[in-house]
Amino acid sequence: MINETALLESPTLRGSVLDRTDVLDKVKALSLLPDGMHVTTAMVASYFDVGLEAIKSLVKDHRTELEASGYRLLTGEELRSFKNLSGIQSRTRSLALFPRRAVLNIAMLLRDSEVARQVRVYLLDTEYLARTQPVENPAPMDAASLDARIDQRITHVLGTTVVPMFNALIETSSEHRRELIALRAGIQRIEKRLRQHHARLQRLESPRENRPFAGVMAAMDAMIGREFEEHVAELLRRDGCTDVIVQGGGRDRGIDITALTADGRRLVVQCKRFAPHLSITSPEVQKFLGAAKVLHDSEVALFVATCAFTRDALNIARESGITAVHRGLLEEWSGGTPLSALE
Known part of the structure; x- marks a missing residue:
């Protein structure tokens, strides 16, 4: 696995992961110029919460590498043409432009920035999962x-x-x-x-304050369905559950995991590894409710998802005694916070 020190020191390793620019938006929203493709030096400094001189110094020390990742300094006719096309109003005689690849390159070079460190952690997590x-x-x-x-x-x-x-x-x-x-x-x-x-x-x-640890949701987003179910099963075991069984397959009767809580209550779990911008809807919760209460006679029912729940879905879960483990709660649970429904 690539480690952070190697990433900071090796231009070759940095070049091998430059295409993973999506990790920038996982950590913090990157504002772009009107052309939708570039940012300026000031915008890069703002993204990483550092001063302008820190970025200018990096460019000076690593200019060849950054130019290979798309950095360029516009002057003369090229600058005038860019201003006309993009609608930028500026009297400067030169303009430094960074595409997303160059911004990611900066993140792999900038040592004294917490945002850059989070980008590297997220990048290393996703790269490791992609390779393995x-x-x-x-x-x-x-x-x-x-x-x-x-x-x-x-x-x-x-x-x-x-x-x-x-x-x-x-x-x-x-x-x-x-x-x-x-x-x-x-x-x-x-x-x-x-x-x-x-x-x-x-x-x-x-990003939110006091997140359990950077990269935990990236790891789950990269899992396939069975791996996600096994991950949830391990969380149950960690919190004292016994007889934890991952059902899997097409004969699970609407239930992915069965177990007993630490105090002996019958537990069933539904796991949904959805993209983070999607939502669990009320019909999905209603379907799980029937399987949990009627087919399995459960005392504790968890609907665990890597996305949010709609308002109607949350209302149905609350009224029927189902614990909706949404993306934020799942992150906290994975980071070590016990799930109150299991206590």
């Missing part, structure tokens, strides 16, 4: 998660390029003005929905 897990056919939820990660970039393009283009066409066209206005309205609705989608994903993934 068997190849699996990606589930539809993984594809949806990947789509969500580019929502912000698409929104930037729609808001700064496509909509202004329609504005210009509407101003100069009389024959098709009504159709153009309708098209613009449709694009603006899409832009709004993408912003809402991205904001929801950011709320689910944003």
Whole structure:
């Protein structure tokens, strides 16, 4: 497994993981310029909570490496062209631009930044899992998660390029003005929905104070279904449960794990490893309720998910005595906090 020291010291290792820029958004939202692709030196410094000089010093010491990852300094005609295309208003004679790969490269070089350290921890966790897990056919939820990660970039393009283009066409066209206005309205609705989608994903993934430890949810997001069930089973054993059995297969009758709590109560668990931007809905909780109470006559029922629950789903769980272990609660449980339902 690659360790943090090796990552800080080896340009070769850093270069081998530069494509994993998604880890930046796992730790903190990275604001982009209107072109949806680059950030400035000041924006990089703000992301890592360090001063401008810290970033400038890194660029000076590692310029060749950073240029290989996409860093460039615009001047002259190239700078004027970029300002015109992106709409940036600036009187500077030069402008340093960092694509996401270069920002990730900075994270692997910057020692005195807690944000950079969290990025490295998350990166190392995901890279280790990618290297050690068997190849699996990606589930539809993984594809949806990947789509969500580019929502912000698409929104930037729609808001700064496509909509202004329609504005210009509407101003100069009389024959098709009504159709153009309708098209613009449709694009603006899409832009709004993408912003809402991205904001929801950011709320689910944003760092919070006193998180048990960085990377725990990245590890679970990388698991396949059976591995996630085994992970939950280990948490149950850690908290004193006995006779823990992972059912698995197509004959589980709606239950993934059965066990006895430390004080002897019958326990059943449903495990759902969904993408973080999805939600457990009320029909799924109702289905589990029938299996837990009717088929298994359980005294304790846990619905464990790597995502959130809808309000209706939470209400049904609360009214029926099911413990909804949502993403935040799952992270705390995995980090060592006992689950109150098992006490």
